[in-house]
Structures are given as structure tokens and as C-alpha cells.
Amino acid sequence: MEEQRSHGSGGGPPWAHGEPPRWLTGAPGRFATRLPWPSTILIGAVVMIGSTIAARGQMDERAPLDLFARLLLFLAVAVLLVRHRHPVVAVFGSSAAAMVYLAAGYPYGPVFLAVAVGCFSAVVAGHRRAAWSAVGMVWLGHVLVAHWLYRWLPPSDDHPAAWGQELGIAAWVVAIIAAAEFVRVRREQWADRRAEREAAEQRRADEERLRMARELHDVLAHSISVINVQSSVGLALLDSDPEQARAALTTIKAASKEALGEVRQVLDTLRTPGDAPRAPAPGLGRLPELVEQAARTGLTVTVETEGERPAVPPGADLAAFRIVQEALTNVVRHSGSRTARVRIGYGPGRIRLRVDDEGPATDGDAGGSGNGLAGMRERAAALGGTIEAGPRPDGGFRVSAELPLPSGSSGTAAHEEETP
Numbered sequence: 001m002e003e004q005r006s007h008g009s010g011g012g013p014p015w016a017h018g019e020p021p022r023w024l025t026g027a028p029g030r031f032a033t034r035l036p037w038p039s040t041i042l043i044g045a046v047v048m049i050g051s052t053i054a055a056r057g058q059m060d061e062r063a064p065l066d067l068f069a070r071l072l073l074f075l076a077v078a079v080l081l082v083r084h085r086h087p088v089v090a091v092f093g094s095s096a097a098a099m100v101y102l103a104a105g106y107p108y109g110p111v112f113l114a115v116a117v118g119c120f121s122a123v124v125a126g127h128r129r130a131a132w133s134a135v136g137m138v139w140l141g142h143v144l145v146a147h148w149l150y151r152w153l154p155p156s157d158d159h160p161a162a163w164g165q166e167l168g169i170a171a172w173v174v175a176i177i178a179a180a181e182f183v184r185v186r187r188e189q190w191a192d193r194r195a196e197r198e199a200a201e202q203r204r205a206d207e208e209r210l211r212m213a214r215e216l217h218d219v220l221a222h223s224i225s226v227i228n229v230q231s232s233v234g235l236a237l238l239d240s241d242p243e244q245a246r247a248a249l250t251t252i253k254a255a256s257k258e259a260l261g262e263v264r265q266v267l268d269t270l271r272t273p274g275d276a277p278r279a280p281a282p283g284l285g286r287l288p289e290l291v292e293q294a295a296r297t298g299l300t301v302t303v304e305t306e307g308e309r310p311a312v313p314p315g316a317d318l319a320a321f322r323i324v325q326e327a328l329t330n331v332v333r334h335s336g337s338r339t340a341r342v343r344i345g346y347g348p349g350r351i352r353l354r355v356d357d358e359g360p361a362t363d364g365d366a367g368g369s370g371n372g373l374a375g376m377r378e379r380a381a382a383l384g385g386t387i388e389a390g391p392r393p394d395g396g397f398r399v400s401a402e403l404p405l406p407s408g409s410s411g412t413a414a415h416e417e418e419t420p
Contacts, residue, residue: 035081043117044077047110054109063105072101076114083121088130091118095134099141103149116176123180124187131180135173142169214375215322216263223259226297226332227252251296258293283317284344287324291342294328300339301328307346316403319379320344320351323387326372327355327399335397336362351403359396376401 051073055065063069079093094114101111115138122131143166234248291301312320324342331340337358345352373389376399380387385403392398 036084037081040077040080043080043113044074047073047077047113050110050113051107055107058107062107065106069101069104069106072097072104072106073111073114076101076111080114080117080121083118084125087118087122087125088127091115091122091127091131091134094118095138098138102138102142103145112172119176120180120183123177124184126184128181128184132177135177139166139169139173142166210378214378217372217375220259220263223255226255226293228333247296251293254296255293282321283312283314284320284324285317286321287342287344290321290325290328294332294340297332298338299328299332302339302341304341304343305346306343309346310405312351313406316351316383316405319383319385320353320401320403322379323353323376323399323401324355326376327389330372330397330399331355331357334361336360337396349405349407351405353399353401353403355399356392357396359391361397 076094076097079090083090098111098115119131119135231252234245237245291303294301328340335357340357343354377387380401383403387401389399
């Protein structure tokens with residue numbers, strides 16, 4: 001929308017910026033289903049007035065305009081009302097009326113304008129053969145009338161026309177067809193551009209839906225895994241150890257509250273796509289919260305950081321956080337190990353992530369097999385990074401990822417090691 005407004009605010013015609021008017025592109029508009037009354041009335045006025053003026057100048061050579069002549073002029077113009085819905089009918093109708101008008105010996109004049117408009121509409125609509133046939137019929141009919149049939153047609157004292165006149169009419173026909181072909185080609189080009197823009201907008205919408213679905217999956221998968229583990233602990237200890245059961249319920253409450261907050265943030269951006277999020281997107285700065293939450297489920301997580309932390313863009317920071325979150329979620333859900341190690345390495349233009357657990361798999365599905373690993377790969381690929389996930393040679397499971405950073409990122413982060 002902003003791009004369209006900026007185009008409209010500049011100087012020059014709108015199509016100078018690639019946005020031609022609707023009447024020239026054939027794009028569906030507000031009046032696309034209505035008959036073209038205004039333009040047809042204008043053409044009719046030009047034809048009637050112009051023919052009257054032409055008759056005064058050809059009074060000694062052509063038959064005077066009478067009621068039949070006016071009726072033919074009216075028919076040649078009236079049929080143009082259907083030129084948008086039925087262009088073939090319009091071009092042949094106006095051409096037939098013009099042929100009868102010329103055969104009756106009436107003055108040359110703007111009757112050819114009606115034929116030109118009908119031809120133009122037919123060519124632009126894609127009925128090129130019909131337009132050429134109709135205009136060729138008018139030209140051939142004029143040749144027959146002007147050079148052969150004039151002996152038997154009014155006016156009685158008519159004489160053959162000069163052949164040079166036929167060259168002028170032929171040039172007029174070629175000019176009309178050339179202009180119509182030009183507009184037809186331009187319409188096709190604009191239609192292709194419009195289709196490309198719509199396809200690009202659809203792709204962006206699909207990518208946005210996929211991004212939000214991935215966000216929701218990562219948030220809900222981690223939180224529900226924590227809730228599932230803690231609810232099992234609470235149920236098992238409800239009678240024997242009420243205090244431990246209470247702690248499990250407290251963890252469930254905190255995990256569900258955090259999940260609801262993150263889901264609400266994602267949905268807020270969906271409802272108001274133009275507004276900024278109410279809260280910043282999570283990043284590696286929230287890793288201690290993630291470690292603490294994992295600890296409540298009985299999973300001990302060791303975090304090691306190597307290198308100096310540069311200025312990480314929000315997209316890469318979010319992707320790194322989600323990859324670690326999903327890897328720890330898979331440890332909780334699919335591994336018998338109660339320990340995990342997270343290593344974050346900052347290097348020139350990249351972030352390296354590694355999450356290890358000792359295993360073994362509790363359900364024959366180490367590391368998970370659903371949307372989690374696919375989501376991690378999509379996040380890494382979206383940033384131009386790579387990710388590997390699979391069993392370790394010595395047992396357990398490992399997730400390794402490398403995310404590129406923009407050149408010139410700088411900052412400081414001290415080497416630290418945290419063991420909750």
C-alpha cells in the first residue's frame with residue numbers, strides 16, 4: 001500500500017511507475033460489469049455531429065443525410081454498447097452498418113470511428129481474426145462500391161474514386177490495428193506482472209503462516225512437554241510426597257503461563273500485522289530461563305559459551321533460541337538421560353550451537369521424528385545456515401547447528417560456564 005501511495009504522489013501519469021489505469025489494462029474495476037454508456041454516448045455525438053458537417057462539405061458529391069442514414073449511424077454506434085461483453089458482435093455490427101451506409105452513397109465521415117472502436121475492442125479482447133475480418137470486409141466493400149458497383153448504387157451521377165484514396169483508407173486500417181495490437185500486448189504484459197505480484201503476495205502470506213506455525217509448535221511443544229513430565233511426577237507423588245507434588249504443580253503453572261504469553265505474542269502479530277510486537281522476541285539472552293525450566297522437569301543442563309558474543313540480529317537470535325529449546329524438548333520427551341550439555345560458540349560471522357545428551361532413547365525415537373527436527377532445519381535454512389541431528393557414536397543424541405551472521409557484527413561477551 002505504501003508503494004502504491006508513493007507512486008500516486010509523484011509526477012507524471014500513473015503508468016510511468018508501472019501502474020497503468022484500469023481502462024488500459026483491462027483489470028477488473030468497479031464499473032467492469034456495466035455497459036459503457038458514457039463513452040458510447042460521446043462516440044455517438046461525435047459521429048452524428050461530424051457526419052452532419054461532412055455532409056455539408058460533400059453536398060455535390062454524395063447523397064444527403066436522411067432518416068435512413070441517421071438510423072445506420074445510430075446502429076453503428078449503439079452496437080458498441082456490448083463491445084466489452086461481446087466484442088465480436090460489436091465489431092461486425094458496426095462494420096455492417098458502415099458498409100450499408102457507404103453503399104447507399106452517404107457522405108464519408110466519422111462513421112469510420114465506430115468501426116475503429118469496435119475493431120480496437122475486439123483486438124484488445126483477443127479476437128484478432130474477427131477484428132481483421134470485419135475491417136477487411138469494410139475496406140473490400142469500399143473498393144467494390146467505389147470502383148465497380150457505383151454504377152448501380154446512389155447517387156446516380158457518381159463516378160469512380162481515385163485509387164490513391166484506397167491507400168489512405170488502407171493506412172487508416174493498419175494504424176487502427178497496430179494501435180489495438182500494441183494495447184493488447186501491453187495488457188498481456190501488465191496482466192503477467194499483476195499475476196506475478198499476486199503470486200509473490202501469496203508466497204509471502206504462506207511463508208508468514210509457516211513462520212507462525214513453526215513459532216507456535218516450538219512454544220507449545222516445549223511447554224506441553226514440561227507440563228506432561230511434571231503432571232506425571234505430580235500424580236505419582238500426590239499421596240506419598242505432597243510437597244514434591246506441589247512443586248510439580250507450580251512448575252506446570254509457570255510453564256503454562258509462559259506458553260500462553262508467547263502464544264499471545266505470536267497471535268497479536270497475526271491480528272495486527274502492521275504493529276510491532278508488544279514484547280521482544282525471545283533470544284539466547286533468555287537461555288537461563290530455559291535451563292531453569294528444564295531443571296524443574298529433572299533435566300540438568302550445562303551451558304558453555306565460547307568466544308565473544310557479537311551483535312546478533314533478532315532473527316538469528318530467535319532461531320538459535322528455538323533450536324536449543326527444541327533440542328532440549330526432545331531430550332525431555334525422547335531420551336532416558338537426565339543431563340544435557342549446550343555449547344554456544346561465537347566466531348567470525350557465525351554462531352555454532354551443539355546440544356548433547358547421553359541417551360538412551362526411551363521410545364526408540366531418539367531425537368524425535370515429528371515437526372521438531374523439520375522446524376529446526378527450516379529455521380537454519382531460512383538464515384542460510386546448516387543443522388545436523390543424529391545419534392552419537394558413543395551413544396546419546398546430538399544436535400549441531402551453524403547460523404551465519406551479517407559481516408561487521410561486533411560486540412563483547414565474556415567466556416562463561418554455567419552449571420545450574
